[in-house]
Every structure is written in structure tokens, then in C-alpha cells.
Amino acid sequence: MDRSLLDALFAQAVAKAQPGLAVRLNLPAKPRGRTIVVGAGKASAQMARAFEAAWDGPLTGLVVTRYGYAAVCERIEIVEAAHPVPDQAGYLAARRIMETVSGLSHDDLVVALISGGGSSLLPAPAAGLTLEDEQAINRALLASGAPIGVMNLLRSQFSTIKGGRLAARAAPARVATLVVSDVPGDDPAIVASGPTIALAGTRELARKYATLYRLALPPAAMALLAGDDNLAPIPDAKSPAPGSVRIIASAALSLEAAAELARSHGVGAAILSDAIEGEARDVAQVHAAMAREIAVRSRPFSKPVVLLSGGETTVTLRGKGRGGRNAEFLLAFAIATDGVDGISALAADTDGIDGSEDNAGAYADGTTAMRLRKAGIDPLVALANNDAYSAFAAIGDLLVTGPTGTNVNDFRAILIR
Incomplete structure (x- = not known):
């Protein structure tokens, strides 16, 4: 990753x-x-x-x-x-x-x-x-x-x-x-x-x-x-x-700064939107579909590229697990990109706390779902239980920053090499 x-x-x-x-x-x-x-x-x-x-x-x-x-x-x-x-x-x-x-x-x-x-x-x-x-x-x-x-x-x-x-x-x-x-x-x-x-x-x-x-x-x-x-x-x-x-x-200014940094590293950057809303798991499906298309067919953007987005997704509670909207986004993203090479992602709240847990967010890539299964966790069951925090904690993929001193909502970066 x-x-x-x-x-x-x-x-x-x-x-x-x-x-x-x-x-x-x-x-x-x-x-x-x-x-x-x-x-x-x-x-x-x-x-x-x-x-x-x-x-x-x-x-x-x-x-x-x-x-x-x-x-x-x-x-x-x-x-x-x-x-x-x-x-x-x-x-x-x-x-x-x-x-x-x-x-x-x-x-x-x-x-x-x-x-x-x-x-x-x-x-x-x-x-x-x-x-x-x-x-x-x-x-x-x-x-x-x-x-x-x-x-x-x-x-x-x-x-x-x-x-x-x-x-x-x-x-x-x-x-x-x-x-x-x-x-x-x-x-x-x-x-x-x-x-x-x-x-x-x-x-x-x-x-x-x-x-x-x-x-x-x-x-x-x-x-x-x-x-x-x-x-x-x-x-x-x-x-x-x-x-x-x-x-x-605002999120728009932060995304523009991140895009400029990516380009300075020789990686293309595409800001999808600073105002994305909707169920975290559904938004993840759309992001994952774009990432797969780029990874396999190099369209609509050429590799290497990072997809950047912001906004505030939501989570409708169905289970009794632990996890915020960014971890839930990444768990659904990991399921949708299972086994796809060259994709890695970070999703986190810019204030340093994803919902009510102690993490800002987490990381995911094409091996995440496999590593979860090896750890004895079925990613589909974890998603159904809204238990993304526990899933990423089990494989050491939580992002923990502590309070950052600001808050311009969610930040998502999906890197396709």
C-alpha cells in the first residue's frame, strides 16, 4: 500500500x-x-x-x-x-x-x-x-x-x-x-x-x-x-x-492544495467534488468503479493519478458495530476493489476523529478484503454490522492522528499507480 x-x-x-x-x-x-x-x-x-x-x-x-x-x-x-x-x-x-x-x-x-x-x-x-x-x-x-x-x-x-x-x-x-x-x-x-x-x-x-x-x-x-x-x-x-x-x-481549498502536491510528485490529480453526500457505502461503490476503470483501462484518467473528493457522507445504522463514515466508506471500497492491483486509498475526517471513535479514518487497497478474511473477519458481515472500525483495527489499517485543530469535513484520496 x-x-x-x-x-x-x-x-x-x-x-x-x-x-x-x-x-x-x-x-x-x-x-x-x-x-x-x-x-x-x-x-x-x-x-x-x-x-x-x-x-x-x-x-x-x-x-x-x-x-x-x-x-x-x-x-x-x-x-x-x-x-x-x-x-x-x-x-x-x-x-x-x-x-x-x-x-x-x-x-x-x-x-x-x-x-x-x-x-x-x-x-x-x-x-x-x-x-x-x-x-x-x-x-x-x-x-x-x-x-x-x-x-x-x-x-x-x-x-x-x-x-x-x-x-x-x-x-x-x-x-x-x-x-x-x-x-x-x-x-x-x-x-x-x-x-x-x-x-x-x-x-x-x-x-x-x-x-x-x-x-x-x-x-x-x-x-x-x-x-x-x-x-x-x-x-x-x-x-x-x-x-x-x-x-x-473549506474542503475546496484543501482539495486544491492536495492536488497541487500530488502533481509535484509526478502524479496526476482529479478533484471529483468537494460536496459529495449520500450513504458512505454507496459513495464507495461509485469511487471503486472509477478506480477499477482507471486501473484496468486507463480511462477516464491516465495512470498514475489520484482521485480526490470531499463532502460528508452518511451512515444509516443497521448493526451495532463500531465505526465512522470514513471507515465504512473504505470497507465498502475494499470489498468492491478486492484483488485489483495498483489501487490504494485513504479516507479520513480532517478534524482527526471519524465519528465517535479515536481514529481519523483508515487505509484500504486491493488486498484489504483478503487480509480481513485471513484475520477471521468476513468483510461483508462487518459492513452489514457497521463494524468497520473493528475490521480495520484487526489488520492495523486505522489512521490515528488525534485532533488536528481544524474541520473541513471528509477527505478521500484514491491512488491508482
Whole structure:
């Protein structure tokens, strides 16, 4: 397996998405009044450290990130909470953030540092709901196979901070939002369920999605969703709080950086898309078909070439195994390329954690399925049980990086020699 180049490509993609330089290049204009920094997400602590270093005026702030993702700041408080299912620490942090932006004036500036993972890190249940209800909602969404846009529209229905409500609380202060995007298409309203941006969507649409994806929601959430009394009102998207929104890092930029590195090594590079969605195992079938075509017939691209793609696939839970969407993608990919020479692949989450396990992703090649069988693991059974983590752990093919300090979603590199 050609891991050295695959590792280099992943490292380059992650490096391009680091928030340090991106934050410095996107500083908002200074206010006449106070500067208050708030934020949430897997990259938010690194963003806070970069903002604090670049801002030469006074500031205060509070940012919440995932456990293990904190960074050292002097003026901005960093709080850690749970992801992907929220906990009490996130609940308390969300309340404090809403209090932090309350009572501001036209002269004040709120800087919102938003990155992927912020949805679960900012639990703020609507009236009639509890933290336990929001935890149950998240578990149902994570198991549903719904795309991220659908999940975050539903999350916003049950929240007092998501869907632009944080910006509404900050009014009349100016709100400048800096976003490290982890969503296909880079819609900033979807990242972290858009705490400073109203999401496009209605209560009626949310009800349709809940039915379509057969969500097992708690009774209080079902009651809220069934009504039209807007217990958690969505701000008027036509009159947002004054301010600005900037995407400062994204999958597209990371893929372009990886492609440039591949070409410098004498390997062609084709970026398939930075916005691929769908079931991980189905997306794997398409990628595998392309890889086989290139390996056998050198079309539509000539060898050597690396196929690069990003976005966010989903996993509909069918079994009780362990594994995130990138490991599941690779297990299905390994089955589809079983015995094909010259193909090796890496798939990983750029934040360093694939789902809820300790790995960023894994590696696979034409020998993976054979090696799994030699280890006593039937790859088809493992896939049916959503047990990709255990499968790759058994043959030493997990990719473990630890937290990377950023998050622009999934990165896939398929090398055909």
C-alpha cells in the first residue's frame, strides 16, 4: 500500500485548513465599543487563539469546543463539551454565550467563530424541551442517514440558539461571523446549525423530513414539531442582524492544495467534488468503479493519478458495530476493489476523529478484503454490522492522528499507480 503519498496528501489538506492564517486575513473592522468573541465547533479554539493573537485591541469572549480540542488563550475562555451527543457542559456553555451577547449596543462588535461540530456543542433546548430531549434528538438524527442540511434544519427547530437566534440576541450589535466550513456546498447557515444565520426552511418542511427519515423523536419534540406556535421562532431571514459572514477555510481549498502536491510528485490529480453526500457505502461503490476503470483501462484518467473528493457522507445504522463514515466508506471500497492491483486509498475526517471513535479514518487497497478474511473477519458481515472500525483495527489499517485543530469535513484520496 502506498501510504507515504496518501499521508502527505492528507497532511497538506489539513494544513491548508488550519485557521491561523485564515483568521488573520479576515479580521472585521474594529468597533467604537466593545469586542466580544463567541464561538463553537471542533476548530473554534484554534480560531480563538488565532483571533486573539491578531487582534490588537481589547476583547473578551467564550468559545466551546470538543473535549480534547482546547487551545491556550489569554483573554478568550475556552470550554470543552461533548460531541456528537451534547452534554451538561455544552448546555451551560450555550447559556453563558447567550448571556455574553445580551445587552449590547450599536457600538459593540460580536465576533462569532463557527466551525463544524458546533451543533452538538451548543445545546439550548426550546421551551418545553430538556437537555435529555436534545440528546435523544441528536441520537435519532445521527442514526437516520439524513444529510447534514436536513439534520441541522431539524436541530434548529428545537433550539433557542441555532438558526440565527444567537445573532438575534446580540442585536443591535454588529455581528461578524468567521466560518470554517465542514458542509457540502459551504452554506454558512448549515455549519453548526447557523447560530448567527437564519436557516432557510419551515416548520412544515421539518415535519416532512422527520417523517421521511422515520425519526424516533421524544414526545416533547414531536409535540413542538406538530404545532405552529413557534415555541422556538426562526428569525426573519430578510432582516438579519447587521454584520458579515465569511467562509475562511473549506474542503475546496484543501482539495486544491492536495492536488497541487500530488502533481509535484509526478502524479496526476482529479478533484471529483468537494460536496459529495449520500450513504458512505454507496459513495464507495461509485469511487471503486472509477478506480477499477482507471486501473484496468486507463480511462477516464491516465495512470498514475489520484482521485480526490470531499463532502460528508452518511451512515444509516443497521448493526451495532463500531465505526465512522470514513471507515465504512473504505470497507465498502475494499470489498468492491478486492484483488485489483495498483489501487490504494485513504479516507479520513480532517478534524482527526471519524465519528465517535479515536481514529481519523483508515487505509484500504486491493488486498484489504483478503487480509480481513485471513484475520477471521468476513468483510461483508462487518459492513452489514457497521463494524468497520473493528475490521480495520484487526489488520492495523486505522489512521490515528488525534485532533488536528481544524474541520473541513471528509477527505478521500484514491491512488491508482
